[in-house]
Amino acid sequence: MSTRGSMIQMTMSDGATIGVYHVEPKGQRRGGLVLIQEIFGVTEHIKEQADRFADQGFEVLAPAIYDREAPGFQASYSDEDRAKAIKVARELHPFRLSVDDTQTCIDALGQRGKVFITGYCYGGSVTWAAACRCTGLAAASGYYGSLVPQFANEQPKCPTILHFGKHDASIPLDSVQKVIDAHAEVPVYLYDAGHGFQSDRRKDYEPESARLAFERTLALFQSVT
Numbered sequence: 001m002s003t004r005g006s007m008i009q010m011t012m013s014d015g016a017t018i019g020v021y022h023v024e025p026k027g028q029r030r031g032g033l034v035l036i037q038e039i040f041g042v043t044e045h046i047k048e049q050a051d052r053f054a055d056q057g058f059e060v061l062a063p064a065i066y067d068r069e070a071p072g073f074q075a076s077y078s079d080e081d082r083a084k085a086i087k088v089a090r091e092l093h094p095f096r097l098s099v100d101d102t103q104t105c106i107d108a109l110g111q112r113g114k115v116f117i118t119g120y121c122y123g124g125s126v127t128w129a130a131a132c133r134c135t136g137l138a139a140a141s142g143y144y145g146s147l148v149p150q151f152a153n154e155q156p157k158c159p160t161i162l163h164f165g166k167h168d169a170s171i172p173l174d175s176v177q178k179v180i181d182a183h184a185e186v187p188v189y190l191y192d193a194g195h196g197f198q199s200d201r202r203k204d205y206e207p208e209s210a211r212l213a214f215e216r217t218l219a220l221f222q223s224v225t
Contacts, residue, residue: 003047005054010063012104014097018067020105021047023054030057030225031138032109034102036119036126038196039085041066041074045199049120056218058116061105065098065126077202089122095129095147098122102130106137114138116221120198124148124162131156138224141217144168144195149175152182160186161220163213165193165204189216 005023012018021042033053037046042064050060066073069092075081102117109115117140119127124145131140132154140160142148148162149171164176173190180188191197191213194204198213 003044003051005047005050005060007042007064010061010104010108012097013100016068018101019064019072021050021060021062021064023050023060025057025059026055027057029059029113031059031114031116031221032106032112033058033060033221034105034109034115034117034130035060035062036098036102036117036123036130037062037065038121038123038199039075039089040077040081040121041070041072041085043074045201046120049198052214053118058221059109059112061109063101063105065101066093068097069093077196095126098126099129099133102126103134103136106130106134110136114225116140118217119143119145121145121196125151128156128160128162129154131158131160139220141220143198143213144171146171149178152179156183156186159220159224161216162186162188163216164188164190165195165197165206165209166190167193168195170195187216189213 010020075085120143124142125147127142128148137158191209193206193209196202197206197209
């Protein structure tokens with residue numbers, strides 16, 4: 001599937017310039033959306049997700065948050081590439097920079113209206129952290145972020161929903177339960193799926209779960225536009 005956005009260059013708060021996939025909204029503009037990548041980079045899958053939201057009226061920025069350490073990084077879901085992606089995410093790239101870059105994108109979009117955030121895998125963790133730490137967000141929807149339970153003591157500043165797979169071996173259900181117990185105000189949706197169920201390129205892709213999670217995300221964003 002071809003994508004219709006383009007990679008632009010943006011300067012972040014630390015002075016670094018990184019690539020950002022940018023898509024203009026179709027039709028009436030509903031707001032801005034920061035979309036945060038999986039550990040695999042700003043891949044075609046991430047660009048396609050950005051385009052899907054742009055088709056719903058959102059101007060989307062998807063920052064290539066690993067550009068400082070691994071410019072242009074894009075990995076497949078093979079075991080070898082997964083190992084490379086984990087090394088970048090866990091050893092080379094500071095998590096705080098992902099949140100800082102998110103804030104820069106929020107500020108850029110916020111000049112033109114409300115701003116929302118979503119993210120997948122690593123991006124799901126960033127989405128939760130941004131909802132708790134960043135300013136200027138209207139709502140957040142995070143997908144299967146493995147670090148979310150570690151940050152369960154933090155409090156979202158905007159309406160937030162979370163999506164997890166019941167069969168996700170990397171995020172045990174007892175960890176998800178900690179988030180549920182700590183945040184009665186946050187809808188936490190559990191799907192009959194594994195990790196990465198939103199991506200049609202992964203073996204854990206689950207179409208019905210992906211459709212329902214996308215609908216719930218849109219419903220949240222539309223409720224505050």
